[in-house]
Amino acid sequence: MSRLTTIAKHLAFGALMSACSFGVFAEAPPISDKQKKNAEALIQKALDSDLGFEIVESLTTEIGPRLGGSEAEKRARDWGVKLGQKLGFDRVGIEEFTMPFWDRGHLHIAMTAPYQQPLYGTALGGAAPTKTQIDADVVYFRDIHALTDIQDGALKGKIAFVDGDAMVKSQTGAGYSQANQRRRVGWQHAQRGGARALVVRSVGSDSHRFPHSGMMSSDDGEWAEIPVIAISNPDADHLRRLHQLGKTLSLSLHSESKWEGEVDSGNVILDLIGSEKPEEIVLIGGHLDSWDLGTGAVDDGAGIAITTAAAALIASLPERPKRTIRVVMFGAEEVGLLGAFAYAKQHENDLSNHVLATESDFGAQTIWQIVSNVNPEATALVDEIAKILSPLGIVRGGSDVAGGGPDIIPLAAKGVPTIRLNQNGHDYFDLHHTPDDTLDKIDPDELAQNIAAYAASIYLLADSAVELKKN
Incomplete structure (x- = not known):
């Protein structure tokens, strides 16, 4: 029996148990029947899709290593824009910044x-x-x-x-x-x-x-x-x-090795504009750059693929979620979170509209835990999301855990709420920053499980009326 078949059977069983065990609420549930149905459909579609692997294969093969500030990183930004347009995002662009360039x-x-x-x-x-x-x-x-x-x-x-x-x-x-x-x-x-x-x-x-x-x-x-x-x-x-x-x-x-002076870099921005609260932003992403020894598949082509594919699956729903979902392909993460700090500075006047942020940047093995740092009402929402993710082998972790990923640090420091879908990193430090960080290290089924978890959870958070920020 394949891993995907096993997960599909668990999903069916989980849906039945959810109806039996969690069907009665003292007040209106934080997730409607329609939202739950959409989330479960997204999970199944993600498990059946090769989109994520196709994205990381394209990035690592067509672009290759992408050292922050290099010509290759620029080609990666252009690649990201074309990908966003191809996948039907509502708004696609690059936010540029300058940085010092170090060459090996x-x-x-x-x-x-x-x-x-x-x-x-x-x-x-x-x-x-x-x-x-x-x-x-x-x-x-x-x-x-x-x-x-x-x-x-x-x-x-x-x-x-x-x-x-x-x-x-x-x-x-x-x-x-x-x-x-x-x-x-x-x-x-x-x-x-x-x-x-x-x-x-x-x-x-x-x-x-x-x-x-x-x-x-x-x-x-x-x-x-x-x-x-x-x-x-x-x-x-x-x-x-x-x-x-x-x-x-x-x-x-x-x-x-030496410093080469100031060069241009940038963050690629892909938006799905919210249907009711377009000004409220749920931000997800990964970093587009990589070290130059391998092709940056695990660190962090996988994160780019996971979050982009998850958002693209959400875009295929009949209607947009209430809030805007923003995918950020951060530039120059490896050389000091430069893209992350540039984003926080460039958006300092609208960070109050960023209601949630998270990043995938710990490889491509399966997600095993969801943690959060949101307000108490939203914590109850994440609790319910965890139940929907349970058939994927994901458990609920801490409900007051600051984080979200390295590129989310500047946003979290400004009070943006976070969740984190924690991956199994058992092999991560075998591979990261080495010549061994190549596409063959990614298991397509494990990548699909990540995308399923991101698609369902981010959809539910973006479509919810629950306030996510702490007072």
């Missing part, structure tokens, strides 16, 4: 002592180039905490290597924030110590020789003045073993 360039890194061995590495976003090839001994640090204790100037002439551990695979991605500290702020301490370069264990849970890229943090607007390289988990393991044997480690590296 060529990298060479190898171990030269105790013997010669090439390493697999990648420059981290915001890193400086080498002026000439660097050949230097390595100072080993077991973790980021050991590096932060270094005294100023103590690393002069050396290459600092920050080890750590490969992330433990988990459904929620727990451990990423802590592990990510070596990538984000390690350079500040290495540079303070006078190191010629910093090498870190890449932040991921895989055992392949595929290093994970990612953006570093600036220090009060200042960026690294030294090269910063992430090496794969197996290579980091190798250096650790040699260190434990008491061997002197030396590396040779040359990196061309």
Whole structure:
């Protein structure tokens, strides 16, 4: 029996149980029979549709890698506009912004002592180039905490290597924030110590020789003045073993990564205009850019496909929902949520009309939980939505959980209510920011389950008369 057949049978059973168990309300239910019927029809249509996979296949194949600010990201914006027009959105456009552009360039890194061995590495976003090839001994640090204790100037002439551990695979991605500290702020301490370069264990849970890229943090607007390289988990393991044997480690590296000046980027906006409250906006989306090592299928072509396909299915209903549904294909997320902050700034005068926001940006595996941060009346609505999503294997999570996704952070900070459809991220940190982030990692059935959940929940939230914002 296929996964889709199983889900379809669960839907039929869920509808029967809902009629038996939830048919009596002390007052009018937050979801009408008509709305419930439309939501269940959207779920079934999503499960039967290949639209989402066709979207992510098109983006990753026709456009490829889409580094924020690059020519490829511009082609992706044009692709997004054409897609929105093709799918029948009522209003399609691009909201432009400017940004600094960082280019990876060529990298060479190898171990030269105790013997010669090439390493697999990648420059981290915001890193400086080498002026000439660097050949230097390595100072080993077991973790980021050991590096932060270094005294100023103590690393002069050396290459600092920050080890750590490969992330433990988990459904929620727990451990990423802590592990990510070596990538984000390690350079500040290495540079303070006078190191010629910093090498870190890449932040991921895989055992392949595929290093994970990612953006570093600036220090009060200042960026690294030294090269910063992430090496794969197996290579980091190798250096650790040699260190434990008491061997002197030396590396040779040359990196061309550098800032290239200001360039144009933008957010693609696709609107389904509400039938009764067009000024009220339910915002969904993903980020259009990707790191340049893979084709950005999992991070975040999948999110673009999930939210765009969900909205397109809602557009196929006989009438528009009451509120406007806006799909935002955010630009330049990977290099600092630049599109998200630009959107919040450009819409600061109408953010009060944004009644809900959420983003899909955690891969393409199935959704398992819905959480929310809306007012109490709307919390009851989300409770009922969770019952409709239950046959998809989705459970109700916290009812006061701030979030919505990385690109939603600037909106949530301004008081926009959020929901989050939490995905199973067990394989996410095997793939994200690596050459392994390619289309073959996406299961079409799992992608369809995501679209079904988004289509039903966003339709019900957009068509409801319930106030979503907290007072």
